[in-house]
Each structure stands twice: as C-alpha cells, then as structure tokens.
Amino acid sequence: MTDLAVLADAPWPVIGLSLLLLVAPAFAEPLRHRWHLPSLIAALLVALLAPTPAIAYSAVAVGALVHARAAWPASRTGAAMLAISAGLALAVAAALAAGELTLAFALSCLTIAMRAGVMPFHSGVASLCDRIPVVQTQQLASGIALVFVHLRFADNHAMAAAGPMLERYGAAAALIAALITLAQKDLRGFYRGTTTMHAGVLIAAIGAAAIGDYGAALMVTATMGLALVGLGMMVTSLEERVGPTPFSGPGGRVGTFPKLALAFALFGGAGVGLPGTAGFIADDLLLHALWMNSPASAIALILAAALLAVTTLIAFSRVFLGRTTPSRAPDLYPRERIVAATLLLLLILLGFAPGLLLEPSGALLE
Amino acid sequence: MIEFLRFALVAAVFAPLLGVLVIGLMVLLGDDRPTESRVAQVTGAGLAVSIIASLAVMAGHLGLIGVPLAGDVEFGAWLRVGDFVVPAVLLVDGVSVSISLFAASLTALIARFSRTYLHKEAGFVRFFTLLGIFATGTQLVALAGTLEIFFAGWELIGISSAFFIGFFHERAEPVRSSIRAFATYRFSDAGLLIATVATLQLLDTARFSALESAGGLPPLQSTAIALLFLLSAMGKSAQLPFSGWLPRAMEGPTPSSALFYGAVSIHAGLFLLLRVWPLLEVSLVARTFGVIVGLGTALYATAVVRVHTDAKGTLAHATLAQVGLILAEICFGWVTFALIHLICHAFLRLGQYLKAPNTIHDSHRLGHAEHAPSALERWSPRTASRLYAASIHRLRLDDRIDAAIAPMLALAGWLDRLDRRWRKAASLDTGAIEATAIKQLRS
Numbered sequence: 188m189t190d191l192a193v194l195a196d197a198p199w200p201v202i203g204l205s206l207l208l209l210v211a212p213a214f215a216e217p218l219r220h221r222w223h224l225p226s227l228i229a230a231l232l233v234a235l236l237a238p239t240p241a242i243a244y245s246a247v248a249v250g251a252l253v254h255a256r257a258a259w260p261a262s263r264t265g266a267a268m269l270a271i272s273a274g275l276a277l278a279v280a281a282a283l284a285a286g287e288l289t290l291a292f293a294l295s296c297l298t299i300a301m302r303a304g305v306m307p308f309h310s311g312v313a314s315l316c317d318r319i320p321v322v323q324t325q326q327l328a329s330g331i332a333l334v335f336v337h338l339r340f341a342d343n344h345a346m347a348a349a350g351p352m353l354e355r356y357g358a359a360a361a362l363i364a365a366l367i368t369l370a371q372k373d374l375r376g377f378y379r380g381t382t383t384m385h386a387g388v389l390i391a392a393i394g395a396a397a398i399g400d401y402g403a404a405l406m407v408t409a410t411m412g413l414a415l416v417g418l419g420m421m422v423t424s425l426e427e428r429v430g431p432t433p434f435s436g437p438g439g440r441v442g443t444f445p446k447l448a449l450a451f452a453l454f455g456g457a458g459v460g461l462p463g464t465a466g467f468i469a470d471d472l473l474l475h476a477l478w479m480n481s482p483a484s485a486i487a488l489i490l491a492a493a494l495l496a497v498t499t500l501i502a503f504s505r506v507f508l509g510r511t512t513p514s515r516a517p518d519l520y521p522r523e524r525i526v527a528a529t530l531l532l533l534l535i536l537l538g539f540a541p542g543l544l545l546e547p548s549g550a551l552l553e
Numbered sequence: 554m555i556e557f558l559r560f561a562l563v564a565a566v567f568a569p570l571l572g573v574l575v576i577g578l579m580v581l582l583g584d585d586r587p588t589e590s591r592v593a594q595v596t597g598a599g600l601a602v603s604i605i606a607s608l609a610v611m612a613g614h615l616g617l618i619g620v621p622l623a624g625d626v627e628f629g630a631w632l633r634v635g636d637f638v639v640p641a642v643l644l645v646d647g648v649s650v651s652i653s654l655f656a657a658s659l660t661a662l663i664a665r666f667s668r669t670y671l672h673k674e675a676g677f678v679r680f681f682t683l684l685g686i687f688a689t690g691t692q693l694v695a696l697a698g699t700l701e702i703f704f705a706g707w708e709l710i711g712i713s714s715a716f717f718i719g720f721f722h723e724r725a726e727p728v729r730s731s732i733r734a735f736a737t738y739r740f741s742d743a744g745l746l747i748a749t750v751a752t753l754q755l756l757d758t759a760r761f762s763a764l765e766s767a768g769g770l771p772p773l774q775s776t777a778i779a780l781l782f783l784l785s786a787m788g789k790s791a792q793l794p795f796s797g798w799l800p801r802a803m804e805g806p807t808p809s810s811a812l813f814y815g816a817v818s819i820h821a822g823l824f825l826l827l828r829v830w831p832l833l834e835v836s837l838v839a840r841t842f843g844v845i846v847g848l849g850t851a852l853y854a855t856a857v858v859r860v861h862t863d864a865k866g867t868l869a870h871a872t873l874a875q876v877g878l879i880l881a882e883i884c885f886g887w888v889t890f891a892l893i894h895l896i897c898h899a900f901l902r903l904g905q906y907l908k909a910p911n912t913i914h915d916s917h918r919l920g921h922a923e924h925a926p927s928a929l930e931r932w933s934p935r936t937a938s939r940l941y942a943a944s945i946h947r948l949r950l951d952d953r954i955d956a957a958i959a960p961m962l963a964l965a966g967w968l969d970r971l972d973r974r975w976r977k978a979a980s981l982d983t984g985a986i987e988a989t990a991i992k993q994l995r996s
Contacts (some may be wrong), residue, residue, distance in 0.1 A: 263981035307970075310979035318982065363968060366961070370969035402634030437725065442675070446581055461712070462690075462705035463570070468632060471701060475637060478750045489746050492737040500715065500735050508722035530579050535574075541632050 200544045201335050202235050204409055207529070208328030208416045212321050215420060215526040222502065223253045227329060232532045234332045240340035244280035244295075245331050248273040251302070254326040261319040268311020269326065272301045276333075279341060288346070295341035296393060302330045303411075306360045312386070316379040316419075323382070324419040327412055334408045335548070337393070338401050351480045353394025358477070358484035358491070361387025365494040367500075374432035377502040379420045381458060384495050385411045391488060392473050400476035402545050406469035407476035409458065409537060409544055414466060417454035417530045421447060424523055425506070428516035433500070437509020446519045448507040450527040455503060457534045459496040465537035554619035555749060558610060562626060562643050565606035565653060569660075569688035572599030576682050576690065589677050593668045596681040600661040600688055606656040607692075614650045625698050625762050642698030644761055648892065649696050652824060655896060656691040659816050659903060660684065666907065667808040676720055687713040691817055694824065700759040702750040703828070707745060707789070710818050711738035717809040720800045730801035733951070737798045740787020748781035752832075764831040775832060779839035782829050783846075786822030790876050793850045797951040798872055803865040811906030814869060816899040819876055823895055826883050833884070840884040847880030856944040864912035872902050904996070 210229060213224055230250035237243035244408065257267035275298040282291035297308070304312025315323035321524055361384050368380025396404035425447055426432060429440070441448040457464040470492060477485040537544055559836055572595045579587045613622040628641035643649075664684055671677050684708050694704025719731030753759040756766060767775055786792070791799040802814055813819065815891060826843070833839055849865065854873035861867040875898050881889040930937040 234851055261636075264979065309976060309977050312975050312981065314982055366965040367969045367972050369962070370965040400634070400637075402637070437722075437728065439723075441722070445586075449577070449580060456712070460708075462708045464692075467705060467708075471639065472632070472634065472637070473945055474746065474750050475753065478754055481752075485750060486743075486747060489743045493743050496737045496739050497732065500732055504719065504722070504728045504732060508719065508728050509725070510723045524581055528578065531581075542630075545632075 190258060191389045198235055198335060198548045200547055201331065201405075202232065202407065204533070204544070205231050205235070205328055205331045208331065208412050209325055211328075211416060211439060211526045211530065212420055215424075215520075215523045216321070223257050226253050230328070230500050231329055232333050234329075234378045236334055237336075240283040240336075241280045241338075242289075243336045243340060244276045246284070247298075247329075247336055248276040248280075250332070251276065251326070252466045254322060254329065257325075258315060258319055258322045262311075262314045262317075262322070264313075265311045265315035265319065265322065265427045268308075268314075269299055271311075271381070272298050275301070279489050283340060292341050292346045292349065292397075295337045296349075296390070299330070299333060299393060300386070300390060301470035302326065302333055304383050305386035305390050306359065306364055306383055309364075309383050309386065311371065311526075312382060312516065313379050316382055317375055320375075320378065320419045320423050324416045326417075327415055331412045334389070334393070336403060338404060340395055342393075342396055342401070347399070350397035351484075352482050353397060354391045354477055354484045355394075357387045357389070357391030357394055358487040359387070360390065361491040362384075362487045362494075363387075365491040365498070368496055368498045371498075372434050374422055374426070374434070374502065374506055375497065377434075378419060379411045380498070381418065381455075381495065382415055384491060385458065386413060387491070388473065388488065391470075391477060391484060395473060395476035395480075398476070398480060400472070403469065403472040403476045405470050405545060405548055406465060406537070406541060410465045410469040410534070413530050413534050413537075414454050414458035416522050417450065417527060417534075420526065421451040424519060427453070429514060432506055434505040437504070438506040439509035439512040440514070441507040443516070444507075446524060446527075448503075449520070450531065451507070452503055453531050453534075454527075457512040457531075459492055459499055464534045465541065466534070466539045467538055481500075554613075555622065557714045558613040559626060559628070561606040561609040561632070561643070561743065562696065563611070563628070565603050565610060566643075566689060568602035569596070569599040569685040569692070572596045573682050573685035573689070576678065576685070580678065586679060588666075588949055592678050592681050593664070596685050597661070597664055597668075597864075599685055600657065603652070603688060603692065604657045604661055605968060607650070607657045610645065611650045611654055614645050614647070625760065631701075639701050640699060640760070642702070642760065643696045644698040645696070647679060648827065651896070652695040653692055655899070656695055656817050657688065659812060659899075660688045660691065663808045667806070670808055671806065674806075679716070680720065680809070683713045683716050683809075687717075687812070687818075691821075698760055698762070700745075700752060700761070703743055703761075703825070704742075704749055707785075707821065707825075708742065710821055711735070711742065711789070712869050714738070714802070714813050714818055717813060718807040720805050720809065720901075724804075729806035729835065730798070730804045732766070734798040734802055735794050737788050741785045741795065744781040745785035746787070748778050751778050751781070753760065761828050764829060767832040768835050771836075772836070776836040776838050779829070779833050779836035780842065782825060782832065783839050783843050786825050786880070787846060789825070789899075790819055790822030790880065791850075791873055792822070792846050792877060792880060793853060794950060794954065795967040796850060796873060797947065797954060800866050800869045801949070802967060803863075803869055807865075807910055810909075811903050815872060815902030817907040819872060820879075820895050821897055823876065823879050823883060823891070826880070827888060827892060830883075830888055832954075834886070838986065840886070842992045844881045847877040847882075847884060850874070850877030851881070853877075853948065856940060857947055860941055860944045865906070868902065868905055868909060872898075873892030 230246045234243050234246035245353050251269045251273035255266040259266040275294050279291050301308045343426045364384035371377045392404040392407040457466040460466045460470040474485050575595050612618050622645050625822040626643045630638045632639040690706045690709030697703035715731045715735035718734050719728045721727045788795045851874045854870040858870035879891050879894050
C-alpha cells in the first residue's frame with residue numbers, strides 16, 4: 188500500500204517529459220546509438236523516483252557517465268564535462284549525507300551549470316553542440332531530471348540568500364550569450380549560442396527557486412528541454428541533408444523542406460517565448476519572480492530574449508528563405524514528423540495548461 | 554445565457570487559432586501539400602466562427618440576449634503557482650466588443666479578398682496560416698482583461714506582421730525589411746513587458762479594470778510605467794524615431810498591408826494607450842512626451858508624403874501622419890474623439906490600400922495635377938530644397954538607428970572572439986569540427 192502511495196506521489200509529468208525527450212531522437216533516427224538508451228532510461232527513473240538524495244544523485248551521475256561514453260568518440264571536451272559533472276553529482280550526494288547543505292547546494296548548482304552549458308562553464312556543451320548534437324539533445328533530456336532532483340533535495344529555504352546572486356549571474360550570462368549568438372555565422376553556432384543563452388535563463392530560474400519560486404524553474408527547464416531538443420533535431424536533420432549550413436547568404440530551403448522549416452520556426456519561437464507555447468509561460472513566471480528580487484536581472488533577461496528572438500529570425504531567414512535551392516534530399520521523414528509534432532503539441536499544451544506540469548510536480552516539491 | 558456568451562468569447566478568440574492548428578498538422582503530418590480551397594475553407598471557417606461569436610458577445614453586451622454582459626469575465630486561473638496566479642480573464646466593455654467585431658470583420662474580409670488575389674501564389678498556405686494567427690492576436694488584444702493576455706496577443710500580431718513583410722522572401726529586400734520591423738517590435742515589446750511586470754508588482758494586479766487605482770501610485774513610478782507603455786505604442790504604431798520600418802513593410806502582399814498597416818496593427822499601439830489611459834492620465838510628463846512624438850511624427854510624415862512617388866509608400870506615410878495625430882489626441886485627453894478617429898481612419902485606409910494596385914491605372918485615366926509652388930518654396934527656395942532633400946531621405950532615420958546599434962554589434966563580435974578563445978583554451982578535442990561526427994556513432 189505504501190509502495191503504491193509512493194508511486195502515486197511520483198513526479199509523473201516530469202518523468203514522462205524526460206522519457207519522451209530521451210527517446211525522441213532515437214525514435215526519429217532509429218539507426219542511431221540505441222545501445223545506451225535502456226541504461227539512460229533506468230538511470231532517469233531511479234533519479235526521479237529515488238526516496239533519498241544519495242540514490243537520486245548517484246543515478247544522475249550514472250546517467251552522465253553513459254552520456255560521456257556516447258560522446259567520447261566525437262567530443263572529448265563534452266565527454267570530460269559529463270564525467271566531471273558525474274563526479275560533482277556524487278560529491279553532492281556525499282555532502283548531503285554529511286549535512287553540508289551549503290556545499291551540496293553550491294555543487295548541485297555547478298553540476299546544473301555544466302550540464303546546461305552556462306557561461307563560462309560551457310566548453311563541454313559547446314563542443315557537444317558542434318560535434319555531436321544528438322548526445323547534446325539526450326543529455327539535455329536527462330538534465331531535466333537533474334534539475335528536478337536539485338529542486339527536491341539540494342534546494343532548501345536556507346539557501347535563499349544565494350538566490351539573488353544566482354539570478355544576477357544567470358541573467359548576465361544569458362545576455363552575454365544572446366549577444367554572442369547574434370554574431371554567429373553558421374547554424375551550429377546559432378544552436379550553440381541558443382543553448383548557452385537558455386542555460387543562463389535556467390540558472391536565473393534556479394536562483395528564483397532558491398527563494399521559493401520553483402514554478403519558474405520547472406517551466407524554464409521543460410521549455411528548454413522541449414524547444415532545444417526539437418531545435419537540435421531539426422539542425423541535425425537539415426545538416427544530414429545539406430551538410431554544414433553557413434549564414435553566407437539566403438539559403439532558400441523553405442521550398443524544398445517546408446515541414447522542416449515550419450518545425451524549426453516553431454521550436455525557435457517557443458524558445459524565445461512565443462505566446463501559446465510553454466516558453467511564454469516560462470518567461471512570464473521567471474520575470475515576475477526576478478522582478479521582486481532584482482529588477483535589473485529581469486530587464487537583462489527581457490533584453491536577452493529580445494536579442495535571441497531577432498537572431499532566431501535572422502537564422503531562419505538565412506537558412507530557409509530566399510530563392511529556392513534545388514535539392515534531391517527528402518523533407519522530414521514520417522518518424523521525424525511524428526516526433527516534431529509531439530514535441531510541438533506538448534509545447535502548446537503546456538502553454539495553455541501549465542498546471543499539467545506545475546501542479547503535480549509542485550505538490551511534490553512543496 | 555451567460556454560459557453561452559462565455560463560450561462565444563472563447564470562440565471569438567480561439568476559433569481562428571484552431572484553424573491554424575488544423576492547417577499546421579495537415580502540413581506537418583500530411584504527405585501532400587494541402588490544397589488552396591481546403592486551406593481557405595479551414596481558415597474561413599475559423600474566421601466566420603470568430604465573427605459570429607463577436608456578434609453574439611456584442612448582442613450580449615447590449616442586453617439583446619438576456620442580462621447585459623459587462624466587465625471582467627473570469628475563466629479561472631491560466632497559471633497558478635503557490636500564491637502567484639495569472640487569471641484567465643477577458644474584459645467586455647463598449648470599446649473591447651467594438652474593436653473585436655471590427656477586427657474580426659476586417660480580417661474575414663481580407664481573407665475573402667486574398668483567396669482570389671493570391672490564387673496560385675506559392676505562399677498561399679503561409680498567408681492564410683499567418684492570417685489565422687493574426688486574427689487570434691487581434692482578438693486577444695481587443696478582449697484581454699489583463700496585461701499578460703494583452704501581451705500574448707500583441708506578440709502574435711508582431712510575429713505575423715514580420716512574416717507578412719518577408720512574404721516574398723525570394724527577394725532580399727523583403728527579408729531585410731521583415732527583420733528590421735521585427736527587431737523594432739521586439740525592442741518596443743520589451744517596454745511593454747517591463748511595464749506589465751512593474752504594474753503587477755506595484756498594483757498587485759495586471760487587470761485593466763483595476764488600473765483606475767493607478768492614481769494612488771507615486772508620481773515617479775506612474776510616470777516610468779506610462780513612459781514604458783508609450784514606448785511600446787511608439788514601436789508598434791511606427792512613431793518617431795521608429796517610423797523607418799513602416800515604408801519598408803510595404804514589401805508584403807497588398808491585402809496584408811491593408812490589414813496591418815492601414816487598418817488594425819498600426820493602431821494597436823494607440824489601442825494600448827486607450828486601455829492604460831488611467832495610468833497615462835496621471836502622468837503629465839508622459840502625456841506631454843506623447844503629444845510631442847505624435848505631432849512630430851505627423852509633421853515628418855506629411856513632409857515625406859509630399860515627395861514620395863510610389864502609391865503604397867505614400868499611403869504608409871499618410872497613415873503615419875494620421876496615427877501621429879491620434880496619438881496626440883489621446884495624450885491631450887480627447888479619448889472618445891481619438892477612438893472615433895481611429896476607427897474611421899482604419900476603414901478609410903483599408904479601402905485605399907486595397908485599391909492601391911489600381912492607382913497607376915487611375916493615374917493614367919485621371920492625369921496628374923500640375924505642381925504649383927508652395928508657400929515655403931515662394932518664401933524661401935533654399936529652405937524648401939533642404940526640406941525636400943531631408944524628406945526624400947526620410948531624415949535618414951534608418952541610418953541613424955543603424956549607427957546607434959553599431960556599438961552593440963561590435964560588442965557582440967568582440968565577445969564572440971573572446972568566447973572562441975576561451976573554448977579553444979578549454980578544449981580537449983583535436984582536429985577540425987566534423988559537421989556530421991554523429992555518423993561515427995551509427996551502429
């Protein structure tokens with residue numbers, strides 16, 4: 188009976204979302220490395236259902252090591268980052284067991300910063316984005332579990348003083364990343380910059396959560412996962428069809444790949460707070476939370492989001508708009524379409540009914 | 554009956570968006586491109602439902618069907634996290650139902666016009682999808698009960714506007730114009746977002762119906778928020794110094810130009826000011842600034858319109874002049890007069906824009922008027938020629954804005970170089986980046 192109660196109280200929306208994001212790239216591209224998927228799923232389930240922080244953070248560490256193994260052949264930097272983050276996760280578990288709450292909180296934030304790719308800890312994630320975006324999208328999916336584990340075990344009211352500092356740091360990092368994204372000259376650079384900018388937003392949301400606004404952190408994480416996984420998949424799909432995509436001139440691919448263009452635009456839009464998507468809610472929640480503690484951080488984030496929105500439109504226009512470039516490559520395959528449509532519907536669903544994610548997860552975190 | 558009217562309110566807002574979702578799924582999941590007639594039917598159905606629902610809401614508001622419906626209509630909480638609640642609330646009053654019906658009717662009219670106008674156009678599906686998004690955006694703006702819902706609609710209008718400007722994307726210029734317009738929108742949207750968050754914190758609510766209590770705010774705070782609202786209105790309504798994007802926006806198809814820059818979107822900023830009037834009313838500084846901007850824009854646009862030679866460009870600046878005057882009227886406090894001016898102006902311009910493609914034909918038929926020297930040309934030919942030169946270059950507004958943002962772009966480039974060095978220093982990877990390194994991992 189007790190076991191059933193534990194299951195009923197489990198964060199099912201977060202579990203469902205993380206699993207979906209983890210499986211999505213493998214479903215869309217069935218030939219790709221599926222070998223590590225079962226172990227990743229197991230690690231994720233253990234992390235989210237674990238009754239104690241030691242088990243949860245250990246499972247997070249195992250997941251990071253599996254990602255590191257997958258990343259190693261293409262990105263040593265990314266693999267090293269993932270291995271270090273695994274070590275940090277174990278250190279958090281040890282610190283929590285020893286009652287060192289401040290240390291555990293700091294280490295947990297550092298783990299999230301590395302996994303999300305916030306500046307200046309973004310070398311690993313940047314390398315994954317550049318060299319092996321599929322692993323990046325999957326490690327982002329299990330990153331959602333990490334954030335939830337952090338909110339559940341490492342975040343506590345004693346750390347409220349650290350909140351405003353994290354908010355300022357995250358907002359500044361997001362603004363700098365948005366400026367850097369503006370200067371990118373190719374699609375991979377755009378994806379890398381977008382990821383780094385979102386990481387800054389996530390850290391600001393973690394800061395807001397430390398003060399008690401966990402809703403912003405949950406929504407920002409969900410949006411980041413859905414939008415960036417979707418965007419990453421579209422970038423990979425496009426590059427497989429046409430090769431590296433510099434912003435040297437109008438790409439003219441919307442006529443050849445209309446479905447890919449539509450999905451790219453919607454994922455990019457959701458990432459910058461398109462109304463009707465989860466991104467809009469995430470921005471709204473975060474800004475309200477930030478304004479109370481640090482209006483300057485809220486303004487910095489608003490400017491960062493505005494810059495990234497303009498950059499996204501520029502990227503879209505450079506890749507897809509212009510005189511049609513003929514290509515024999517097909518548009519999105521049915522499997523890719525199903526995955527893209529599912530992720531987009533989830534983004535829209537959470538935009539209209541954010542309570543589906545926030546209420547069950549919030550009740551558990553409370 | 555109240556339940557029916559509540560349903561009608563929701564239908565007025567979301568029926569066009571439902572059409573967009575259906576078309577989006579047809580494009581994304583279908584193997585074939587949806588046909589023109591299917592797309593027009595789906596969009597048309599959404600817009601028709603929106604009009605019927607708007608009519609029902611207006612009838613309900615006037616008391617023609619049951620008890621008159623007025624004030625905030627609650628739909629529960631859109632968002633609830635602990636104590637923080639964003640209510641889902643629509644506002645029913647004379648202004649909102651009029652604007653709702655007005656926008657729904659004009660959008661449906663344009664949809665019908667465009668079905669023929671854009672027949673066999675490559676972007677037919679895109680046009681109608683964007684039209685559905687725009688229709689939902691305008692309904693949200695018209696009926697919003699809170700600033701958050703208003704902002705959602707405002708953003709949808711901005712996004713659809715940018716994509717309409719870049720509609721003929723095979724040419725470089727429409728794409729550039731679209732990015733410029735979108736950047737202006739986003740900059741001014743930042744003002745609206747900051748004002749929204751600040752209003753919520755200071756008044757503990759972002760409901761329009763509660764803005765009456767704004768008079769109790771300290772003058773500095775009310776002035777700052779009013780100036781932020783004014784900034785967003787200036788961007789959306791192309792007031793100085795943001796006027797440069799409007800003539801560029803004429804790159805879009807004529808029906809969308811008529812709907813956006815003649816009738817609805819260009820007036821959205823003014824509608825925002827009418828909605829937040831209680832805040833604006835208590836800030837003399839913001840109102841004075843608004844009068845100066847409005848009259849300045851009217852003068853600027855009048856000077857430019859006299860030297861312009863293309864039909865849509867002339868119409869754009871003529872629109873700008875009237876919008877500037879309406880802004881000044883609002884800031885003078887002539888709110889009802891401004892609302893009447895706004896609606897009459899929107900109808901006039903819609904007709905003129907739709908007729909713009911016939912202008913050359915009309916011009917041939919009617920002939921040109923002889924140019925008679927103006928009073929300024931007679932009084933000071935030198936001043937007149939300088940004014941002519943300034944007007945023909947539109948005061949080099951775009952160049953000045955480009956110069957203003959150049960340092961930011963330089964900073965972005967410098968940060969990028971710094972970032973590359975940092976990543977290189979921290980990298981363990983050897984060899985060049987392989988764009989398709991993933992292939993190594995295929996089983």
